[in-house]
Amino acid sequence: MKRIMMLGAGSLQLNAIRRIKEMGHQVVASDYLESSPGKKLSDYAVMADTFSYEETLEGAKKYDIDAIMTTGTDQPVLTAALVSEALGLKSSLSSEQALWVTNKKLMKEIFIKHDIPTVxxxxxxxxxxxxxxxxxxxxxxxxxxxxxxxxxxxxxxxxxxxxxxxxxxxxxxxxxxxxFYENQEVTVSGWVRDGMVYVLTITDRVTFSSDEHIGVCLSHEYPTIHQAYLDDLESLTRKICKAFEIENGPIYFQFLIGQEGIMANEIACRIGGAYEDMTIPFVTGFDILKHQIDQVLGIRHPVKVERNNQVFSTQLFFCKPGKISDIKIDALKQEDYIMDIGVNYKIGDVISTTQNASQRAGYMVITGPDEERLTENISKAYDLLEILDEERNLVIRGKRFYR
Structure with a gap:
């Protein structure tokens, strides 16, 4: 049994926390909130800002951890690398590399130095x-x-x-x-092993169309509609990995596609925050979460990818402002086209006007054997999803975007 520190204990880390425990290890959940849901599942809890190396290191020493990791969130990647170096733990990134992929100034400078197209x-x-x-x-x-x-x-x-x-x-x-570059955004998720880049999924990252909420994601749609760019996206992904000296671990790269072609937007060395730990295995057979957990423990497995023809939509839904009087998702949980569903609010919470991704109400990972069935399933899911105030359903209805 090993003891793994998870940086972040919110909804984006719950699957990883559960998986670590299923694999027979202990979890030290660390963030700055006492009420984070991941702390209720974990063996130990640390009150520390995931951006703070000093606070995190103190907690890591207190619980004598064997490994440290994060999923679904950018900045703790740097904290994890710094703590790993300080304690002599396994890490797929050096602290210098982690800084490159978490600081946009350094990131853009490397893009330019290596002729990687960017705005x-x-x-x-x-x-x-x-x-x-x-x-x-x-x-x-x-x-x-x-x-x-x-x-x-x-x-x-x-x-x-x-x-x-x-x-x-x-x-x-x-x-x-x-x-500003008028675009549609795509996300490349992959795994790197000894410098070999495996592109696993390429999804359309759909965002709010309004200027006020620029960049806030509404859904990830697989497969991408930009099939003509697949070879270029894979080639550019490999070029970026070489420029940033990424040799091992997960990658999550965001690209913009517009009239001037592909532009690299941002990159991260983590599993994505749109529940890619579930969707990647669903369409490729590659269990990226297990690979990451084992990797931080120094265990390596062969990379085996077996693609299928399934399609999916990860709906990251929002709500209109209001005070929640009831939440009804039990019927949805019984539907075979729902891979997973979660709500980030509880009865009595007050939902404010959307400003950024932190106001996201929840998510649904919806599957289907083909485009027609998936579109039908998304519509049925929103028919059943209810987050109510005293007068109405607050859920902002989504769809199969870009189709």
Missing amino acids: EQVFLKKDFIDIPFDPPYVMKPLDSQGQRGIYKVRSKKEVRDLIGQTLSYSRQDEILLEK
Whole structure:
């Protein structure tokens, strides 16, 4: 039996926590909330900010951990690498590499150095004087997650007005400002073993169409509609892995496809936050979560991929504002087309206006043998899904997007 520290104990880490325990190991769940659901499942709990190396290291030493990992979230990747180095634990990334893939300034600099296509950008401090390209722009923190602090703006004045808000989500003193690129986004999930890159799934990452919620994800749709770009996406994924010296572990790369072709948006070295730990095995037979858990323990398995013709939609649904009086999902759990479902709220909670991904109400992983059946299943699922206030169903209805 080994003791593994999980950075994060929210809904995105629950499957990993359960799997670690099923494999006969103990879990030390670490984040800054006492009420995180993962802590109720774990053997030990640590109160520590997952962004904080010092707090996390203290907890890791207290419980004498054998390994440390995270899933579904970006910034703790750096914390895990730093703690691994300090304690001599296994890690697929050095702390330097982890910084490259969690700090957007370093990430973009490597893109440019290695001729990886990306949108035009500049890094700005509060006292900036000029912007070297025309609007519209996209403002981003250098080291945040969950689309916090991201805004689409149309003038230099708007940048000045909002730069303080973007910086409030960062530990840096400057922001990333990109030239807006009209696009549809795709996500490449994969596994790297000794430098060999295995592309597992390529999905359409569908986001809110409104400027106010730019980048906030509504669904992941598999397979992608961008079949003409598959070879280019795989080639660019391998080029990025080489540029960032990624030799082992999970990858989760986001690309933008528009009139000027493919642009690399952001990359991460983790399992994605759209429940890819379930969907990747469903369509490839590759148990990426088990591979990651074993990898941090120093156990390696052959990579075997067996694709099938199944399709899926991971619906990451939101709700209209209101106070929840009832939640009805039991009927959905009985449907064979529902791989998994979860709600992030409870009765009595007040749902506010959507600002970023942290207001997501829940998720449904919906499957089907073909496009027609999947579309039908999504519609049936929303017919059954109810998150109610005193007067109405608050759920914002989704669909099979881009079809």
